[in-house]
Amino acid sequence: MIESLRRPRVLAAVTRLLAVLLLPAAFLRSPARCRYLACQWALGLRYPDEDLAGLAEPARAAFTRARAEAFWRDGQLIGLTSGHRDAAEQHRLFAEEVHRTGSADAARRRVLPPHESAHVRGTALDVRPTEGAAWLERHGPAYRLYRRYDNEWWHFEYHADTVPLRLPDPDALRRSALTRLAG
Ligand SMILES: [Zn+2]
Numbered sequence: 001m002i003e004s005l006r007r008p009r010v011l012a013a014v015t016r017l018l019a020v021l022l023l024p025a026a027f028l029r030s031p032a033r034c035r036y037l038a039c040q041w042a043l044g045l046r047y048p049d050e051d052l053a054g055l056a057e058p059a060r061a062a063f064t065r066a067r068a069e070a071f072w073r074d075g076q077l078i079g080l081t082s083g084h085r086d087a088a089e090q091h092r093l094f095a096e097e098v099h100r101t102g103s104a105d106a107a108r109r110r111v112l113p114p115h116e117s118a119h120v121r122g123t124a125l126d127v128r129p130t131e132g133a134a135w136l137e138r139h140g141p142a143y144r145l146y147r148r149y150d151n152e153w154w155h156f157e158y159h160a161d162t163v164p165l166r167l168p169d170p171d172a173l174r175r176s177a178l179t180r181l182a183g
Pocket of ligand 1: 119124125126154155156
């Protein structure tokens with residue numbers, strides 16, 4: 001138990017040390033962006049499974065800039081659990097959730113079908129750990145990254161022009177539209 005509580009803190013400390021050690025190499029690559037680069041390299045080593053490919057470029061840039069600030073200013077690590085998903089992958093996740101919950105309506109509260117998913121558009125980012133998500137919830141809007149759903153602390157979306165509504169769950173907007181139609 002103590003070990004499992006301590007491990008993330010040790011890994012975070014190692015990651016911060018790594019970033020400092022990577023600064024000279026990053027400086028050789030790009031003096032003006034060395035802190036940004038060293039941070040992304042170190043986080044890539046800390047979260048080897050993360051995959052930023054397929055994200056829309058503004059979303060990817062906003063996320064990496066935000067997490068560089070979190071890292072260097074506040075010592076907070078932020079990793080990407082899931083970013084872009086192709087439509088087939090999103091469909092598989094949706095079908096799994098339908099199977100788990102027993103209905104498409106229930107499934108939509110956790111997973112949207114492909115044509116509605118910001119993950120398929122490349123503008124959604126599921127992040128970890130919870131402390132990193134909390135940092136992003138507080139500071140993300142400066143980068144146009146917004147938490148969208150009360151029931152998903154990990155899910156953020158990039159919105160270039162508007163501040164999106166915060167909703168109870170992924171299906172809330174559709175439900176309110178249906179209620180309006182019905183009423
Ligand atoms: Zn998500």
